[in-house]
Amino acid sequence: MVRLTPEQALAAAALDRLVNIVSAPGSGKTTVAAERFGYQRHLVGDDRGVLGLSFNRAAVAELRARIGARWGVGAIAPPHRVMTFDHLHVELLHRLLEAGLVNWPNGLRELDVRDDYRGTPGFRFLTPPNNFRRVAILNARRNVVSDGRRVEQPTTGIGNVGAHRALLSAGVVSHDDVRTILLSAMAVDELRDFASSWLAENFRALVIDEVYDAAILDLNVAFLAAEAGLDVTLIGDPWQALYKWRGATPDEVQRLLDATTDRFVEYQQPQSFRFAGDQMPELARALRNGEPVSLPGGTSEQVDVALARTWRPLWSAGDNILPLSFRTIENATDAALNLLLDVVTRGRLGASSFGREAAIARLGLDRERFLGEQDRVFQPIIAGLRAGRAPADVLDDVRNVITGFGVNRPRRLRAGAETERVAQVERLAARLAKESVVPGLTVFQAKGREWDRVGVVLTRAQRALLTTGLHELEDEHCVVYVALTRAKRLCIRLDGDSALDQDTLDVPED
Numbered sequence: 001m002v003r004l005t006p007e008q009a010l011a012a013a014a015l016d017r018l019v020n021i022v023s024a025p026g027s028g029k030t031t032v033a034a035e036r037f038g039y040q041r042h043l044v045g046d047d048r049g050v051l052g053l054s055f056n057r058a059a060v061a062e063l064r065a066r067i068g069a070r071w072g073v074g075a076i077a078p079p080h081r082v083m084t085f086d087h088l089h090v091e092l093l094h095r096l097l098e099a100g101l102v103n104w105p106n107g108l109r110e111l112d113v114r115d116d117y118r119g120t121p122g123f124r125f126l127t128p129p130n131n132f133r134r135v136a137i138l139n140a141r142r143n144v145v146s147d148g149r150r151v152e153q154p155t156t157g158i159g160n161v162g163a164h165r166a167l168l169s170a171g172v173v174s175h176d177d178v179r180t181i182l183l184s185a186m187a188v189d190e191l192r193d194f195a196s197s198w199l200a201e202n203f204r205a206l207v208i209d210e211v212y213d214a215a216i217l218d219l220n221v222a223f224l225a226a227e228a229g230l231d232v233t234l235i236g237d238p239w240q241a242l243y244k245w246r247g248a249t250p251d252e253v254q255r256l257l258d259a260t261t262d263r264f265v266e267y268q269q270p271q272s273f274r275f276a277g278d279q280m281p282e283l284a285r286a287l288r289n290g291e292p293v294s295l296p297g298g299t300s301e302q303v304d305v306a307l308a309r310t311w312r313p314l315w316s317a318g319d320n321i322l323p324l325s326f327r328t329i330e331n332a333t334d335a336a337l338n339l340l341l342d343v344v345t346r347g348r349l350g351a352s353s354f355g356r357e358a359a360i361a362r363l364g365l366d367r368e369r370f371l372g373e374q375d376r377v378f379q380p381i382i383a384g385l386r387a388g389r390a391p392a393d394v395l396d397d398v399r400n401v402i403t404g405f406g407v408n409r410p411r412r413l414r415a416g417a418e419t420e421r422v423a424q425v426e427r428l429a430a431r432l433a434k435e436s437v438v439p440g441l442t443v444f445q446a447k448g449r450e451w452d453r454v455g456v457v458l459t460r461a462q463r464a465l466l467t468t469g470l471h472e473l474e475d476e477h478c479v480v481y482v483a484l485t486r487a488k489r490l491c492i493r494l495d496g497d498s499a500l501d502q503d504t505l506d507v508p509e510d
Helices: 006-012 029-041 057-071 085-098 161-169 175-185 189-202 216-227 251-259 279-288 312-316 332-349 356-363 367-386 391-403 415-432 460-468 475-484
Strands: 018-023 049-054 081-084 112-114 123-126 132-138 144-150 155-158 172-174 203-209 231-236 265-269 305-308 321-323 438-442 451-457 487-494
Touching (some): 006 029, 006 265, 018 029, 029 057, 029 231, 049 057, 049 085, 085 175, 085 189, 112 175, 123 356, 132 155, 132 161, 155 161, 155 356, 175 189, 175 216, 189 203, 203 216, 216 231, 216 251, 279 475, 279 487, 305 312, 312 415, 321 332, 332 367, 332 391, 367 391, 367 415, 391 415, 451 475, 460 475
Parallel strands (some): 049 081, 049 203, 112 172, 203 231, 305 438, 305 451, 451 487
Antiparallel strands (some): 123 155, 132 144
16 A cells, blocks of 8 residues: 655645646655556546656656556556657657648658667767758658758767668658657647647546656647646656756746646645655755755765766776766777776676767677677776786777777877876776776766765865755756765765866767
């Protein structure tokens, strides 16, 4: 039996049509989402479905499991559903195609929708300022066409217009392209009205988890549903709005709340079940109230995980910290080193390196062949590094082994950059000498997770923020807030290399 706090019960069974549930860290957000879904599901008098939405498959699987455990598996039997926003967008695009309101190349109506274009002709690593990335859009005639957009940061994708058009003509499309097509469609009144009617015909209620991770297209769906008369529940925390850099628009959530004809009613969930002991309850309260706080210093031997805004400072915060990446992948050497690190992180932490897929793409490797042979070719290099082989020689070994997969040898870098990569190998050697290591993660990988003891590497600017107090929805404030609220019992400051304070958030996303 699920025991709810009074605040949880009040929010889950709210009679209001439009509900905004603001959930503090550890307050049982998914529990409330499952309760709200079940409550809406069992209201009688309307045969339309209740739709639960979140932003990644893991979150959807967790919400679906919670609903099934609490209300029975029948609670998510058709017409009631739980899915990602990406899944919903694909369904809507198919309905637009079936209705003849959007025209696909070759008149196709059924699409092969993929996470990305990895493994297709033309997919490669793209860098600014001269590369363009192809995206699918809707033109003025409502035809799906390929459009080029200048790359602003290193990424992967298709840069060749012919390769992109060939995929679209075959019905192959990525989830990102589905989003850009629908963004174009939502600017057309007839298509927007169709989407609104389709939602209203099929669903009577939406429950949207982690709404502050939403992009403009996702919030358009919420707005259309609210204006079409559906019950809409938003669940999230403006203090944990981290993903502007990958397209989320947390500032637009407030505009959504203010724009609907009927008003959203807010329900606060302030009680946390995460924090225990003397430090964390008081620290979390002070942070959320915007009060100045002082974080005690400590060492990496005291923590279960180390967090920072970016990867590089983690490598100087303690030799027992094993980060999942060295840095942004800027060149083929960085990609090769990431794949070396991947063997170590999987062996020591049971987790792949962050950026592994981008590294494989950057080097132009045959993915299946490489993954089948990766451990065999890299393990001797790791053994040599552990035995004391010079880091510069190990870097050469890494470059040489890549050529065995039929691709070009990564080039030697300019003097300063080469020295820095040798230093990365040296830092990895220090971790290999440790009997045990703890993971080093960026705050973005740590969101939604918790550990008993957390060490945080703060930049000078972040330390200054703590002296004056944090504010919700401010990018850097949210990064600091999330970092300092991952701990159950102890959160300490770890000292890293201050020269890395200016590191920027431009990591590749797997």
